[in-house]
Amino acid sequence: MREFGRLEAAIMDCVWDLGRPVSVRDVLTELQKSRDIAYTTVMTVMDTLHTKGWLRRWMEGRAYSYEAVASREAYTARLMRGALATSNNQAAAFVHFLAELTPSEAEALRQALKIVPQG
Known part of the structure; x- marks a missing residue:
């Protein structure tokens, strides 16, 4: 299993830290506290994380809500198992x-x- 890219990791950290279903806007607001980033960039990466199976999403009104499929600890365990398998x-x-x-x-x-x- 591959490790998250830098922006993927930052987005997953936001999702895990918030601990509730989030919108792209929620994540963008958190990320903008420490970096200059565009809404469309966050949206694209969250869509990619959904496609990879790390986020589930559903439509709420006109926007998606997202939540993590697995905990941060489960992700870490998968990385550790992957490293051991090498x-x-x-x-x-x-x-x-x-x-x-x-x-x-x-x-x-x-x-x-x-x-x-x-x-």
Whole structure:
């Protein structure tokens, strides 16, 4: 799985951060706080994210409303699985990954493993 492009990531961050169905105008307003960007650019990228399956949309009045199909955490997990799949030796890659965890990341992993069903 490919990582989002820079603008795709910024748009998805807005959608995730707002945590509700959004319009292109909602996202544009958020993005314009930190950059100069056109409505049509945001609309085109949101349409692309919809086509790629990252956003669902429906018509409300004369404009689409969008929401994320998956959480930010699910996206991150897909990236991690994709990266792991590129290795010839997944066990070794995983060991290297674990060796580089910070203490707080290691603790978060320990806590997560407590809730994952064994099977």
